[in-house]
Amino acid sequence: MAAKPHPLYLSSKWQVPLKKMTRTHLICSPICASQSMDDKDKVFKQLGMFALRRKIEDAVVRGEMLAPTVLQLEEEMRVCRKEKMRDYNLWDDPLKSDDMLAELADRAKIVDTLKDLAYKIEEAKLIKELAETDSVNYRLFKQAYNASVDISKFLDRYEMSKLLNGPYDMHGASVVIKAGDEGICTEVWVERLLNMYIKWAEKQGQKGRVLEKCSSNSGGIKSVTIEFEFKYAYGFLIGERGIHRMISSLDESSCPEDSLAAVDVVPLFLEMVSDLPLDDKDLVISSMSSENNVGSTVPVVHIQHAPTGICVQSSGERSKFANKMKALYRLKAKLLVVMLEQGTSNLSSINRDEIIDLWKQDTRRYMLQPYKLVEDQKTGVQLPDLNSVLNGNINLLVAAHVSLRHAREKV
Template sequence: MVMATMVSEPACPTRMVHEVASSFSSKWHSSLGKKKPHVQLLQRSFGIKACNSSMANNKDIYNQVGLFSLKRKIEDAVLRAETFTSTALEIEEATRIKQEEMVRDFDMWDDPAKFSDILVKLANSAKVVDSLKDMKYKVEEAKLINQLAEMNAIDYGLYKQAYEASLDVSDILDQYEISKLLNGPFDMAGACLVIKASPNDIHSKLWAEQLLSMYLRWAKRQGYEGRIVDKCPFKNGGINSATIEFEFECAYGYLSGEKGAHHLIRDSSNESSQLEASSATVDVIPMFFENACDHEIDSEDLVISSPSIQGENKRQTDLSVCIQHLPTGISVQSSGERSRFANKMKALNRLKAKLLVTAREQGVASIKSIQKDNIVNPWQEETRRYVFHPYKLVHDVKTGIQMPDLNYVLDGNIGTLIAAHINSRAMS
C-alpha cells in the first residue's frame, strides 16, 4: 500500500531497541509456558507440515529422525486424527445433508445468484466430507502398517509406508483446522502483500529485501509461488518497496496478520555498543478472485497519476499508475502490468479492496463512512521484532509468540507465527 499523504516518517527506534535488550531474555521462558492449547495444536500441525516437505524427499529419513522418533511421529498423527475425526465427520455430514435439502427445495429461477451460492457451498461441503473420510482410511492404514512392522521385528520399509500415510493424515487435518478458523469475509481471497522500507536508511532497504525473500520462501514451502509484480530496487542494494501477489485460496487469511511494522534489531554499524533497528512495513490487501471486488467509488474522489519509479526503465515509469483516494488519503500503485490501462485497473482493484478492509477494521457500514483520522499508521502498528544481536530471537508482538531460531524464520518457516495470528483472531 502506498499512503503518501498520510504516512509520517517512522519514529526513532532507540527507545524500542533498549526495551528489547532489557525485556526479551526475561520473557522468553515464561511465554513458552503460557500458550493457549489451541495455539499449541495449530503450531504442532504447522510444524508437522514444515517437517514433511524436507523429510519426505530424504532417502535417509530413518538416519535423520531415528526409529523411535519416527514411530512416535506416526503415533502422534494417528492419535491426533482419531481424537478429532469422528466428531468432525458427523458435523460435516449433517451440514452436507442440510445443503442437499436446500438445493432440492430451492427454485433456482427465484434467485439464480443465491442458488449458485448454495451449489458452491454444497460442493465445498462434499469435498470436506470426502477429505475427512480419506483421512479415516489413511489413519487405519498407518495403524495397520505400524502393527505389521512391529510383528516383523521392525521393518524399515513398512515404517516408511506408515510414516507417509501419517503425513497425509496430518496434511488433511491441517487443512481442515485452518478452514474452520478462516471464516472472515475476505479470508478465502488471494493476497497482495506490499513491503516498504524505512526511508533514509540503507540497512532498512536490505532488511526489506530479506522480508521479500522470507515470504516467497514461505509460499514455496506451502507448494505455491509468489509473483513479484512491482519491485523498486535501491541503487546501493536492497529495495525501496516490492509487491507480491499470492494467487491461491486463503492466502489473505493466512497473511493478514503480517500487516504492520517489522523491525530487525542488530548491533550498530559504527562499532558503538548501542543497538540499531532497521524497519520495514508490510501491508496485506485481499486479492479477489473472478473480479469479485465490484464496489463503486466516485471518480471525483480519485486522483490518478503516473509517478516516477527509481531504478526502473522509462517504459515502466510511463506505464505506472498511482491512485489516491482523497477522502481517506489512501494511495495504491501498480507498475507491473504490460499497459497503463491494466495497471490502472489493478491499482483500482487494490484500492477498493484496501478501502473495504479499512471500513471493516473501523466497524463502519460503507467506504464513505471511513474516518480518515482513525486510519492506523502502519509504522505505529508493530507486528514483529527479529533480534540479530546480542542474541537471535524472533518476537511476535501481537501474539507474544517467541522463536529462538532467527535464520529458520527468515528461511520462510513462519507457519507457527501465522497459526498464532489465525488463532488469536478466532478467539477474539
C-alpha cells in the same frame, strides 16, 4: 501507549519442550571415538526412527480422534445444503445460486479429502507396523511419516479455517512489503521477508506470485508485491500487517541498527469484488514509466483516494489501462478493510484520523544478537529458532494470531 500483550500460551502441540539434561542423557549421548562409522550410523538411525515413531503415533491418534467426527459433520452439512437447493429455484437469483453451488462443491471436496484422510491414517499405521518388524528400516518409517505429515497438515488447516469467519478471511491475499528507509541492510531485510512468505506458501502446498518488485541500484529491494491466490490466505496473513523489525544487537555500546519493513495485507478477491462505487472527483491518478528488473520500461499507475489519503499503485501489468484497473481493484480492497475496521458500511463515513498507520503498528521483532529470538508483539509468542522462522515456518505465529482474533470476537 498501548499495554504490551501478555504471552499467548498455545496448546501442547505448539509448544517447544525444554528438557533438562538427566544423568541418563549424560551417559547415553556421547558416541565414543572407538566406535566404527557403521555403529554411529546405526545409533543415529535408531534415534531418528524413535523421533519419527512418536510423530507418526501422535498424528495417527489425532487423526483417529478428529477425522470421523469432522467427516460426519461435513457430510451432514453437505446433505443439508443439497436439500436446501432442492427447495430453491435457481433461476430466481443467479448470483445466489452460483454461491450455493460453489459452497456445495467445496463441501463435497472437503468430504472427499476427509475420506482420503481415513485411508492415510490406516496407511501410516500399517507401514509403521511393517517397519517395526525391521528395527533399522528407516525408509519405511519415512514413508509412514510422510503420510502422517499429510494428516497433520490437513487437520491444522481445517481447524484454523473454522476459526476464520471474518467477511474477507476466506479470500486470497495481496501482500506488500516496503523498506523503512534507504540502505542495503533494510533492502536485504525486505528480500528476507519476501522469501519467508514465499516459503511459507510452499510449505502449505501453495504458491506465491511476485507481481511487482522495485529494486535499488545496490541490488536490494525497496518494495515488492506478492499475491497468494488460494482460499483463506487473507485470514491466515492479516496478522502480519505492520512493522517487522530486524534487530542486529541489543548491546547499546555496539550502536545497534534496526532494519525496518512495513507489511500490508489486503484481500485478493477470488471471485467478484463487492461493488464499491468510487467518485472520479475523489481520485488523484498519475502515471509514469519505470524500468523493471530486466531493463524493460513498464507503466506505473498511482492512485490516491483524496478523502482518506489512501494510496495504491500498480506496475505489474503490461499496459497503462491494465495497471489502472489493478490499482483501482486494490484501492477498493483497502477501502473495504478500513470500512470493516471502523464498523461502517458507508464510504463517506470513514474517519481519516482513525485509519491505522502501519508504520506505527509493531508486529514482530527478529533478534540476531546476543541471542536469536523472534518475538511477536501482538500475541506475545516467542520462538527461539530465528532461521526456521525466516525459512517460512511461521504457522505457530499465524495460528496464535488467528486464535487471538477468535477470542476477541467472542468477547
